[in-house]
Amino acid sequence: MRTREAAGATYITGKQDDPACQFLSVMLILWFCFVYGVTANPQESPAHLAGQARAESEQLEEDARNFLNELDARGSQECTEATMSNWKYASDITEEHREEKAAAQLKYAAWEKEAWGRVRKWNGKWETLSDPFLRRQFKFMSVLGTAALPKQDLEKYNNLVTEMSTIYSTAKVCQYKDPKSCKLELEPDLTRILRTSRDYGELEHVWKMWRYSSGRRIRDHYKLFVRLANKAAKLNGFDNMGEMWVYPYESETFRADLAELWEQLKPLYQQLHAYVRRKLREKYGERRISRRGPIPAHLMGNMWSQDWSEVNDLAVPFPGKASIDGYTPRRMFELSEEFFASLNLTRMPSEFWEHSIIEKPQGRDLVCHASAWDFCNGKDFRIKQCTDVTMSDLLTVHHEMGHIEYYLQYKHLPGVFRSGANPGDVPHAGGFHEAVGDVLALSVATPKHLQKIGLLQEVHDDQEEDINFLLKMALEKITFLPFGYLMDLWRWDVFSGKTHEDNWNCAWWDLRFKLQGIKPPVQRSEYDFDPGAKYHIPANVPYIRYFVSFVVQFQFHKALCMKAGEYDPLNPAKPLHKCDIYQSTDAGNLLGKMLQLGSSKEWPEAMEALTGGRRMDASVIREYFKPLENWLKKDNERHGEFVGWETDEVLCTSELPREEAKSEPSGGAAPALGLMLVAAVTLLHSLSL
Ligand code: BJ2
Ligand code: ZN
Secondary structure, eight states: OHHHHHHHHHHHHHHTTOHHHHHHHHHHHHHHHHHHHHHSOGGGSHHHHHHHHHHHHHHHHHHHHHHHHHHHHHHHHHHHHHHHHHHHHHHSOOHHHHHHHHHHHHHHHHHHHHHHHHHHTTTTTGGGOSOHHHHHHHHHHTOOGGGGSOHHHHHHHHHHHHHHHHHHHHOEEOOSSOTTOOOEEIIIIIHHHHHHOOOHHHHHHHHHHHHHHTHHHHHHHHHHHHHHHHHHHHHTTOSSHHHHHHGGGOOTTHHHHHHHHHHHHHHHHHHHHHHHHHHHHHHHOTTTSOSSSOEEGGGSSSTTSSOOGGGHHHHOSSOOOOOOTTOOHHHHHHHHHHHHHHTTOOOOOHHHHHHOBOSOOSSSOOOOSOEEEEOSSSSOEEEEOOOOSSHHHHHHHHHHHHHHHHHHHTTTSOGGGSTTOSSSSOOOOTHHHHHHHHHHHHHHTSHHHHHHTTSOSOOOOSHHHHHHHHHHHHHHHTTHHHHHHHHHHHHHHHHHTSSOGGGHHHHHHHHIIIIIOEEOSSOEETTOOGGGGSTTTTTTOOOHHHHHHHHHHHHHHHHHHHHTTOOOTTOTTSOGGGOOOTTOHHHHHHHHHHHTTTTSSOHHHHHHHHHSOOSOOTHHHHHHTHHHHHHHHHHHHHTTOOOSOOOOSOOEESSOOHHHHHSOOTTBSOOHHHHHHHHHHHHHHHHTO
16 A cells, blocks of 8 residues: 555656646646536546445345345244254154154255355355344355265265264163163163162173163264265365364364363362272272272263262262252253243243153153254244253253253344254354353252252351362362363364274273373273263264363353352352352343353353453362362372372273173173174275265
8 A cells, every 4th residue: 555655656756847747737637627527427426436335335235134034034944844853853763753854954954055055145245244243144154064065975974973873872781680681771770870889890880881882883883974074074164074163163272272271170170080089999999999090980970970979979078968859850940940030031931841851751762861952933942851850960951951041042043143053063152052051050059059949958058068069069060171171182183083093992091091080990992982982972962062161151150140249259258159149130131141142243252241251261160169179189188199190001902802802791782793784884885985
């Protein structure tokens, strides 16, 4: 710009030296002005041209709005149809429903492709729109997702995901002491055994056989799946599917930020790990739990060691525990709804109560893993959960209802901003979605609140009770952090090829050891596929959203507590962990305002609206757990505990372990022939790829 101006100035000075030339120039300009003034079309005057440009851009804005509205109306219908077929299959796994779902998925993908094609015609124009709300819709709709795959590939891809999650959802395990009785299901049977049994052998059996019946049978499917997923990502302009997954977080530093968060949280996790290891060692003996080693993964009361709160009875510093005997699933859901209503947030609509599945139906297979559903029509919202009457399921009820509350709050927005609503594969920044119900549950879990709702008889409000409470919370929240982080660390490396498929399972155990400090109860091999024994891998649901959620939910909690007047950083009588926002309409309104934004704004903006800050911040969790962290440090020191873990054991090899090579383990309901068949079919699939 500056160069062009300078050149113009030089030109004019050159001519000014000659008077004759000057005269001629003036005459020429006068003549031009005269002619122009008399004959020029008034429609070409600068003022008029500017007006015309303004009208044109207003028209473009209007056309864009109409175009998007029309697309959204049709998109919502298509989405309702596809979600309905998906629900039918997930709640009743039959061949007929599978076919219907497969057809509906293809129809939905065809629509996505058509819509994307129409959006593309706006390239070069939508970027000039002045309304950021419109521009953002175009931006979101410019990424097509897996619908970019050629039809045959897409069909294969969809079928693979359905098949993997069906293997997972229908897997059965034989009983420990009765290998001929093979009807144990993950929910409720195996989950209950892990929660309540303290028999080392039984726990090992259940842990091992679940992986034998689920993950191992998924391994070959996953190979083909990764290839197709990456093909889709490339068609969308990404290097691989991992890149496509993190794109919606709209941050260049996202992965580095996560690594930093984990580094900040690790010291607290390590103190907790050392403490629990001692408690488990006291229970199971030094031969099984070593002083400096990782903890065997089957002893934490949870199939994936992602939440250790079910071993609170072993770990509790000062015994005494709440239980919710006498509750029913319906009552648990009503309790949760009541909390939302107390904050002036929306109650569940009548359709929700009519269509949700809140208890496991008998006599049919279904996807029991709890989930929340938005049917994209502003009316139909459901939860499907095989609810068990336990404290941790009560939290899951709140978690799922948090999703529904989000759906309800942003239902006025166009579909692209109703994050999590579409059955498409490009997830929006899901961390906030995951945090809503959990934030409320942080209040519900406080001893004061549990007493209010009759779940705790006596509250002493002393230091011992405080530590008991914080330890229980840490067993749920802090133990989850490394697991929530590593699930996608593993998948990002798988998608990028950094982790080769010959090393999938051992890479998984490297991460489990390094981040969680746990080890498998029996040596693993590359015949196993332990990541596949966790729902989100076969069902292909990105997981980093949960790590993000476990960090930001404390930031949200703090902001809401301050709004409710329940937390004051300067008042030691009102610490963060004792805050209960129940019945605070001020807090509810503040939360509601953020939920109503959906994903129409970048997440730092939504975060700012609620917390005043724009970054994920681990210091709030550290603040919440500070009294416990201090107590753990002292307790570990007092017992001379080694903080951290090391091992020289080989946790995983590429070879089939010798004892297994001799005979297939008994107790998994999958016959070896079945395994071979799955492998053969998958091989055929790969050959035709
Ligand atoms: C129990 C919970 C998921 C969730 C389900 C299954 C996958 C996605 C949904 C989405 C919601 C949306 C779950 C809870 C904490 C850790 C994790 C786990 N089930 N999903 N439709 N959790 O997030 O509710 O319902 O709108 O995106 O998986 O490992 O158990
Ligand atoms: Zn969730």
